[in-house]
Amino acid sequence: MGRKASSIKLNEEGIKMIDTARKKKGWNKIEWQWCYEAYVSESTLKRFISGKPISPKNFQSLCEVVGIKEWHSLVDWENSDSTTVTQFSEEFLGTFLTEKKPKSKGGIAVTGVFTSEKKLEVEMALERLRELLMECKIVVKTPQEPDSNYGCSVYGLFSLDQQLEIEVALEHLKLLLLTCTITFHSRNTPDISNNKTYIS
Numbered sequence: 001m002g003r004k005a006s007s008i009k010l011n012e013e014g015i016k017m018i019d020t021a022r023k024k025k026g027w028n029k030i031e032w033q034w035c036y037e038a039y040v041s042e043s044t045l046k047r048f049i050s051g052k053p054i055s056p057k058n059f060q061s062l063c064e065v066v067g068i069k070e071w072h073s074l075v076d077w078e079n080s081d082s083t084t085v086t087q088f089s090e091e092f093l094g095t096f097l098t099e100k101k102p103k104s105k106g107g108i109a110v111t112g113v114f115t116s117e118k119k120l121e122v123e124m125a126l127e128r129l130r131e132l133l134m135e136c137k138i139v140v141k142t143p144q145e146p147d148s149n150y151g152c153s154v155y156g157l158f159s160l161d162q163q164l165e166i167e168v169a170l171e172h173l174k175l176l177l178l179t180c181t182i183t184f185h186s187r188n189t190p191d192i193s194n195n196k197t198y199i200s
Helices: 012-024 032-038 042-049 056-065 085-099 116-132 160-176
Strands: 105-114 135-141 150-159 179-186 196-199
Touching: 012 042, 032 042, 032 056, 032 135, 032 150, 042 056, 105 116, 105 160, 116 135, 116 150, 116 160, 150 160, 160 179
Parallel strands: none
Antiparallel strands: 105 150, 105 179, 135 150, 179 196
16 A cells, blocks of 8 residues: 555646647647647546546646646645555655656657548558557548548657658658648657658
8 A cells, every 4th residue: 555646637627728738829728739749648638627537647648738737736636536645656656757758659640631532542552551650649530522632640659669660651641641731749859759751
């Protein structure tokens, strides 16, 4: 017992403050970029904003990404499954400082359009990306008019040791799409991000 604080949640004031902070950034409640920058899944983000318990590490990341550094003050310490603030802080800071943010992850955002003739091939290429990405959201938009094109968008995180496979899969997808925008985010450099955008 009391080995570490396993989960914490937002207090009433915290829920309001987080909501205000994400609106200032122009983000919706399940913004993919929020998940990406905090290294959490969409389900974790949903739990967080609705005041349900999540891990302390994810809690801090989600607060800091929307610009709230004093995240301790947003914790519902009374009803969170945790020990004292002091014990929690010591343990958490110890692991966080040694791990820091993982540098071995990157992210991609892809948008494009394709014809109905290519639909099956595009779906197969998207399925391949889904297999390679750790956290992934893929949307295929059906045309509103009979002769219009389909649209697709992909957002996801990947392990940098799979970057080559991801690039090969994206190259294949790019050949199938009429127009395509691909943005790479890579955190393997000391800067916040190393972004590359390809448009075809």
